[in-house]
Amino acid sequence: MYRYDTYDQAMVDARVAEFRDQAQRRIDGKLTEDQFKPLRLMNGLYLQLHAYMLRVAVPYGTLSGAQMHMLGDIADKYDRGYGHFTTRQNIQYNWIKLEEAGDILADLASVEMHAIQTSGNCIRNISSDHYAGAAADELIDPRPYAELLRQWSSFHPEFSYLPRKFKIAVIASKRDRAAMRLHDIGLEIVRNAAGELGAAFYIGGGMGRTPMVGPLIRDFVPLDQLITYSEAALRVYNRYGRRDNKYKARIKILVHELGKDEYARQVEEEFAHLLEQNVEPPLAELERIKAMFADPAFKPGLPTKADRTDPAFALWMDRNCHAHKTPGYISATISLKPVGGIPGDASADQIRLMARLATQYSFDECRVTHAQNIVLPHVEIGQLHALWQQLDAAGLATPNLDQIDDIIACPGLDYCSLANARSIPVAQQISERFAANGKADAIGELKLKISGCINACGHHHAGHIGILGVDKKGLENYQLLLGGSEAEDTSLGKITGPGFDEAGIVDAVEKATDVYLAQRTDGERFLDTYRRIGMEPFKEALYG
């Protein structure tokens, strides 16, 4: 994984000093809250429903054991003993004090971490495939390209005051495990007909109030022009994105209103101009970064089968593990979705345990997934049982990856001042309902996502089943959506009809799965059956 050189370290250290100065000026009254707010947001510090919340960046979801360990220590030292892993592969702490925020950033900087640009109208954390470097189906590890873009986007002098936030995802496989088409810019690393590596650019995806699947804007940008093209795309957005209406300010609105061909043409014009301006790092820089993402020292000749005598272990292995490109290895998902638990939350002790397990079992590396779980990417199959035993003892071995109780949920009204309704209790009740009715295994793959408001941080538009919390005359109410997908078959969910109260939405989810179980044909997932039979049978079951 990437390691800072002295230049990178100097930048984060300078940022810590800058933020300490800004926070002190706020505390001393030299800055008003209106002046301070954009500055603290650029360091991921929100003022939330209960306290300041800090969102720490986890670039493309990758963490070393030492970094993961520090995240656990921060939870203990500065917060209330836990952290929340988010749908953008970051971590959030909910009980931060402004007067300690500088110290937290300094602690993070000591392990090559930061909270730079995790909020604000700027380029945010760049996300990627949580199986990067491990998956058999990837063309190449996408993360070096994400790292190149990360450095380009950090403290970018032209793009720090965009019309709105800007989210980028990078993948390098046909299987889209990063919801790439639902980002402001999604890059897929590809080979052209001549066998050269480059990137396809999808621009204008996103969720929120007006969800859109990002259209293909350019099918191939050579590797040595990625930064120049990205710069062109951002400049057109910075110049022409709407600034009159906060809810129409994302790039998806610009691409939609111009039309993708006109937007592509404007970017092409700017791109041709910028190619003369020497903004592109040399390929040697990409090679330098790539060298840090070389394969770890995989051992040859390892056993390719595990001892499956223990049925609980065998179940977990079947559910939560993903095939690895190297024989003898496997990628393991640590579920942060225990039955009735808070999706994505982990205690400081659990975080430190996962750090130790990453060091012990996975070449000192772990990943945060956008589904709010943790992956150990490179585990020897022969050691999988020993790993599982430690996870099981710590409540981290729920065998539910991609099942109905592997719920993605935003923090919702329990934590977030933007929310209209609570999302976590709904997640807990659905999780408990399906533990009780025993239908989760029969249902199989079902991606259920819950957002507490239209901002869609729970990605409800992209759920096979999605739930949106709304305010109905001061009461919490929940809309049900069906048929969304975040994968390469990207689609946006459709609302079933009138909303439900909290008890009603849990029943509604169960009814929808009952329709699926009754109507499915061989091998169909919930999503496939919905796409085949349409909304009507579900509406009938829900509303009679």
Next chain:
Amino acid sequence: MKILTGNDLKSGAVTWWDGRGWSLNVDDAVDAGDQADAIIARESAAQAVNAAYAIDATRDDAGHVRPAHIKDRVRALGPTVRPDLTLKPADPAAVNWVN
């Protein structure tokens, strides 16, 4: 009645205008009436509170203050899914008050 809520600048703790200062307990909140904007402006300038705003609330016969909107009730108590982190960790009925 109109009560005022904000956050302590340094600690981030949720506070409520109690007539003289900013309390951590919503039951200490007083009716700011038509003075809300003036109080907020003065207290913000003095850095006694950050990001303050006015909300509707009622006070019952026992003197307990109930914010009108569920969001502010969650704000007053704490996250309903972590009773241990609320202002009333020992009270099993506290979470129901939010509803």
Next chain:
Amino acid sequence: MAEQLGTGHLGTGADTVQLRFRDDEQVDHPAVTVDAFVDQSNATAVRIEPGDDARALLGHLDRIALVEVNFPTYGDGRGFSAARILREAGYTGELRAVGDVLVDRIDAMRRCGFDAFAPDVPLDEADVAAAFARFPEVYQAAADGRVPIWALRHG
């Protein structure tokens, strides 16, 4: 393209130019709008609003001594693009940021090619010095000619 940044000194003018990193004479007559400028053959100072297209000035750059770029509200970042575009086109005259110019943005402004600043609210000069000195290096190539980290890494 890169500007030689001389010592800053207080200037005067219709907008109070608090900081100016040029050695030439400051233009002391008002700037006209982009629309008016294109019509007026004798204007030498032009003011760009956020919604203006800086490229409307291309082809006239040799007769412009001053471009003011207005930042009416804090969050509107279009002026950064306007500035870079002008420098990329070879503009070497004064590029002045006016309006809601805060010390926390001034370094980004300079990186985008601004060499004069006329903030609505005067800036504390010690804060300004600290802002310019804050980041030892830069990750991107921009309009100020600073060598980006990727170039330092690879000679």
